[in-house]
Amino acid sequence: MLTVGIIGYGSIGRDVSNYIVTDRAGNVELQAILVRDRKQIASHLPAPLFEDQADRFFARGFDIVVEAAGHNAVKQFAERSLRGGSDFIAVSVGAFADRELYEKTLKIAAETGKRLIIPSASIGGLDRIAAAAVGTIEHVTLTSKKPPRAWYGTIVEQRIDLEQVTEPVCVFEGPARESALLFPESINVSAALSLAGIGFDKTSVRVFIDPTVSKNTHHISASGSFGEIQLELSNIPSANPKTGYITAMSIAKVLKNLSTPLMIGL
The missing domain is CATH 3.40.50.720 (NAD(P)-binding Rossmann-like Domain)
Incomplete structure (x- = not known):
């Protein structure tokens, strides 16, 4: 034990x-x-x-x-x-x-x-991404969407009136290293994906506040010598809306x- x-x-x-x-x-x-x-x-x-x-x-x-x-x-x-x-x-x-x-x-x-x-x-597909990294990965992109309530208490709340968001708003687009540092409580998924695959500086990330979703959603897109992966994840938030069960x-x-x-x- x-x-x-x-x-x-x-x-x-x-x-x-x-x-x-x-x-x-x-x-x-x-x-x-x-x-x-x-x-x-x-x-x-x-x-x-x-x-x-x-x-x-x-x-x-x-x-x-x-x-x-x-x-x-x-x-x-x-x-x-x-x-x-x-x-x-x-x-x-x-x-x-x-x-x-x-x-x-x-x-x-x-x-x-x-x-x-x-x-x-909170993410999936890391086993396949890590296996693919043994060969050649050409690109990895992560698109994360969370409802407004998941962004209270973060830097996003300081920039945007979350109560007034009525349609999806992109709050970040860039490399995973920057997203992980900007959103430490919310985008750990980009860091895990980066470590499994092609690194923080080559992994692309887009982050949205999205009032049309009730769950934390992540879409992974990757391609390389292994083939392609398109993976959509939808996580029910836990007591802490920034993370899922x-x-x-x-x-x-x-x-x-x-x-x-x-x-x-x-």
């Missing part, structure tokens, strides 16, 4: 925790959840699981650490997890648009013999792959 620690207890952290304790994430044991203030946490889970001191959290020595707390958590804890002997599952993969952080993290993973793991999260499900699938004899979709 693999031991797991989770960083963050927002919508993703709560759902991943629930999948683990209800035996839907493979042969793994949830040992601790790192939060800002354990006294402020209301949960059906046992209180001793929650920890608000990083030193005590990491002293438990997990096999796997799951980051579910945002880009700053990746920057703060990826190295510490790897050096502490844990594989590190990064949900907020957009943090690796920072080239220096990405290269440093990979180097530490190689030095320690541990793994940086990027789940599919499928994100936590994806992490549960990774944990199952790592802890059971059968591995699917790698």
Whole structure:
């Protein structure tokens, strides 16, 4: 049985925790959840699981650490997890648009013999894109559309009156590296797609506020020596409208792959 620690207890952290304790994430044991203030946490889970001191959290020595707390958590804890002997599952993969952080993290993973793991999260087709990258990929384009409510609390809200949007509005068009840095909570999908394929600077991204959709939608288009892929995804938002329920499900699938004899979709 693999031991797991989770960083963050927002919508993703709560759902991943629930999948683990209800035996839907493979042969793994949830040992601790790192939060800002354990006294402020209301949960059906046992209180001793929650920890608000990083030193005590990491002293438990997990096999796997799951980051579910945002880009700053990746920057703060990826190295510490790897050096502490844990594989590190990064949900907020957009943090690796920072080239220096990405290269440093990979180097530490190689030095320690541990793994940086990027789940599919809100996107699909990464297995095919990653396989195609063994050959030649000519282009990869991602078009993401989210309803106005998904953009509250982001830089988009500062630029556009979301209540007045009545038709689709393109708020970004350019390389994935720039989109991941501009929209850290909303476009982690572009970062995952970039790492699987042709990189942050060659992957093209278009981002829309779209009042005509009720779900977070992503369209992937790619072609190369492997052929073509056209993939349309539609994710039901979780309690946090910036992300979908499928994100936590994806992490549960990774944990199952790592802890059971059968591995699917790698």
